[in-house]
Amino acid sequence: MATIPNVDNKRYQGLIISIALFLSLIGALLAFTFYTSNLLERNTALIDQTNQVANSAQAVIKDLFDLDSSYGEDTKSPHIQRVLNRLEQNTTLITSSIAAIEQGGTITDAEGKSYDLPNIDSDAQANIAAANEQWTALEPKIQAYLKDADNVMVPSADELTQAVEQAKTSSLFINDSLDSLTKDVFNSAERQATTIRLIQVLGVAAIFTYFLIFVFFFVRRLRETDAEAFAARRETQEIMETVNTGLFLLDKDLNIGQQHSHALTNIIGTDTLAGENFTNVLRGRISDKDLNTTRQFIEQLYNPRVKEKLVDSLNPLNKVMLHNAHGAEGTDSRYLDFKFSRVYEDKDIARILVNVNDVSDAVYLEQRLEKERSQNDMQIEMLTTILNVNPKIINEFISNTKVHIDKMNNILKNPGSSQFELEGKLKAIYREMHSLKGEASALKLHSFTKIASDAEDKLDVLQNQGKLSGNNFLPLAVHLDDLLSLSNTIETLGERINQAVPKNTSVSKSADATKSAAPRATPASDIQKPKVTVSENPAIHDSAINMAIAGGNDIDLSDESNDDQLSFYRDFAKDIAARQGKQVQLNSQTLAQVAIPAHLKNVVKEISIQLLRNAVVHGIETPAVRQSADKPAVGTIDLEVQGDSRDLIITLQDDGQGIDYDSIRQKLITKGRFSAEAAAQLNQDELLKQLFASGFSTKDQADEDGGRGVGLDIIKAQVKEYDGKLNVNSELGQMTRFTITLPKV
Structure with a gap:
């Protein structure tokens, strides 16, 4: 639905008053014309009526003379009956007409149409009175004759003679009075018509003059308004061509308005923007997800119940990368920042003003500063x-x-x-x-x-x-x-x-x-599968993974203090425990005393790191779980390194939850490595092999410390590479111990 612009009525108040006055003048002239037309019509009816009275009087006298000359003729003859009827009708008409003319009453013509006669002036009153006087003398005699005129049994010659004699006397006076009356009425009507024409001419002249004045001032005001509008448009155009940001309006259908800043073309990288749909302009240049979010965001801006500041924080086009336009040459991908503001008309949200800025330089600077900050x-x-x-x-x-x-x-x-x-x-x-x-x-x-x-x-x-x-x-x-x-x-x-x-x-x-x-790393194809042996002790499961590989180096004792190494391991274990929400204490009685051959230092360190991480992440429970199992809140890890003339033995034991083989079996099913039936057939040796398989972990979510299934795989690979042995002892809910034996030569 089109939006009705908000108009300042005060600005057009003078125009509205002028038009109303002009229409009032025309209405007054039309009303006067209607009134005068009615008055002329009444005067015309009066003139017609006086003429009719005069004609009727002549007809009465003629009929009386006709009856007098035809006296003795059969009263039932058509001729006598016609004359008598006409005489009676004209007599009645004259009587009623004179009374109506004298009093200004209502008359009805032969067609049944009624007319209101106007009041006549004094001269006309005198003439009608004179005619009425003569008619008053004549009319009774006529009525006396007509009473028994068609009755053969009653003689009416005397009444007829009297009527004829009176008619001879009155007819001249009646005709003269009616002629004078007609002239007076005609002259009065003519004077009124002249006055009406003068008033109409003056009214039309006044209206025309007022119209000219109205047009003059209206055109002048219109020219001033056009000049103001032109100046405003020119200023707006200058602003739109000069401003460095992209400005345009969006309606509810996300159509771009016809006016937008010149910079918008360069910022967006599209020439034709006026009238285009905003989503079509952005389609293919941002992700479909961002495009859909943008549509929903603008819809919320049109929702008056949603706070503008609140929804602004959800703006999906805040420093968004706009990719190259399809088919556009020389248009680089850039970062644009869109700001949306509501435009109100009264209290209604009419449109959305969009302010677009190319913030590529600022974003690149932020990225460079962030990179430098990260480097620092x-x-x-x-x-x-x-x-x-x-x-x-x-x-x-x-x-x-x-x-x-x-x-x-x-x-x-x-x-x-x-x-x-x-x-x-x-x-x-x-x-x-x-x-x-x-x-x-x-x-x-x-x-x-x-x-x-x-x-x-x-x-x-x-x-x-x-x-x-x-x-x-x-x-x-x-x-x-x-x-x-x-x-x-x-x-x-x-x-x-x-x-x-x-x-x-x-x-x-x-x-x-x-x-x-x-x-050097041995190719994966050369790694042999470990042989696993399981102890029969029901309380403690003891598996040995024997790995054989050729190689060996001479022992080169270092002057490094193993106390520093122990401190390093303790800090490492505590850091992992802090990230995992646990508490641990690392103990060692032998690490500071044993001499580790130079060629085994790195592998011992790497194995120790992986074993420590595995113990903290998978072995030690959280303080709450430990206390519920009647254990100290702080878990204990023992790391011992012992050696003899042939081997170096690394032992790491924790007092954690131990290896849950049922959990391993369920995880294998969940990961799709085994079916439920196949997993149920796996014994503890086979389940332990899967625990050391690459990519397998019992942790649900991977993080910095574990869950990727690589730590034990590294230990297995290192032990195999150095022709060592790996024993795993575990008691569910109590402990887990890894024992790794590496030959010194």
């Missing part, structure tokens, strides 16, 4: 880590990170043709990325953790998508570059801080030895 935060984070962590651990992390990146690069370079090879490639990359993330998380290097987590998200998608191709791995190269850049940054920062301090030769050598001794 990252450098502060790195500086904090460098200042609070043993330099040996930092150097090991840098070295290990580069080793992980090199391994992932080599894995990416290695082509895979079959689906089995691609899946093995994916698992290998996933293990390296997860190991890197674990060590970064332990050092509270959240920048590393964030990049690694993003990469794991993509790896998780690939792991669940089914069929793989070589191109699926290309986006991972970006994450590797980012990780390498961060690694170089923290290394540079460390060198700048310690540039005045002499380098510890043994530490450098140890780092070089670590880098040179870092084992």
